[in-house]
Structures are given as structure tokens and as C-alpha cells.
Amino acid sequence: MVPIADIIVRAADGGSASLAAHAGKVLLIVNTASRCGFTPQYEGLEALHRGYAERGFEVLGFPCNQFGGQEPGDAAQIASFCSLTYDVTFPLFARIDVNGSNADPLFERLKADAPGLLGTKAIKWNFTKFLVDRSGKVRARYAPTSKPQAIRVDIEALL
Known part of the structure; x- marks a missing residue:
């Protein structure tokens, strides 16, 4: 299986981005949406992201419009909303699919490595989170209802 650091994703500008730029860090990879109850x-x-960045942690956001059409904007609109509303500084990538035949390869890998309840692989909604350790191993999957602050203990254990 290809290491996560070798996976190529789409950058917000539509070009390619290698996850190698994030190798050696603890990552929280999240499918996001701007018009969701979990926004x-x-x-x-x-x-x-800000609290643990100096210790080698990053959040990576992947906007997704597959759940209730809750991320309808283009990359510029998404970036503007996140910056102006939440002062987001963590990397946001191109809008992707996380389920189905057009699912992004990164999310196919994350789902295979960390299935949901009862072994289900499909992502159920926006703000599903995957915690990845410094070696690229997926260590945990969190439901959309899991608040970011509840993940702190798991992040700290990997730092």
C-alpha cells in the first residue's frame, strides 16, 4: 500500500499537492463544509492547529459537497469564508468527494485503514476526522459529532 506521504492530492488552486510536504508530522485530516451544523x-x-503546530502537528482540510450540498462554493469562496469567519490558517485543499466512484484516493486510504462502526467504510457526514501519526499510520477515526477539543489527549499522545 502506498504511504500516505506519497499520495498526491488536489491543491485549492486546482494543481497537484504532495502530502510529502506534511511527512513526519501528526495530522488531523478532516472533510469540511461551510454550511453544515458542524461548521x-x-x-x-x-x-x-495553532496550539500544536510548533510540536509538529497540522490539520488538513478537504472541503466536500457530498452531504446535503453543504459546500457549494468554489475554492476562493471556501477560503474566504474560512479565513473571514474562523481565521483558518491550516491548509485547505480542493473540494473533493470522500465516497463513491470519484472518492479521492487519500480518503479511500483513510477509510480502509480506519473503518467506522461495525467496519463500515463510508463517511457518514462532514467533519469526519482521521488522526495520522508521524510515520503515516492512521491511528483513529472520529465521528462528525466528536468535537476537536475532545481529540487533544490523542494528539498529545502522538506528539
């Missing part, structure tokens, strides 16, 4: 989690995600 206020951007605040907590940003707090984690």
Missing part, C-alpha cells in the same frame, strides 16, 4: 468546528480545529 463551527473550524474554530476548534484552528485552535488545535
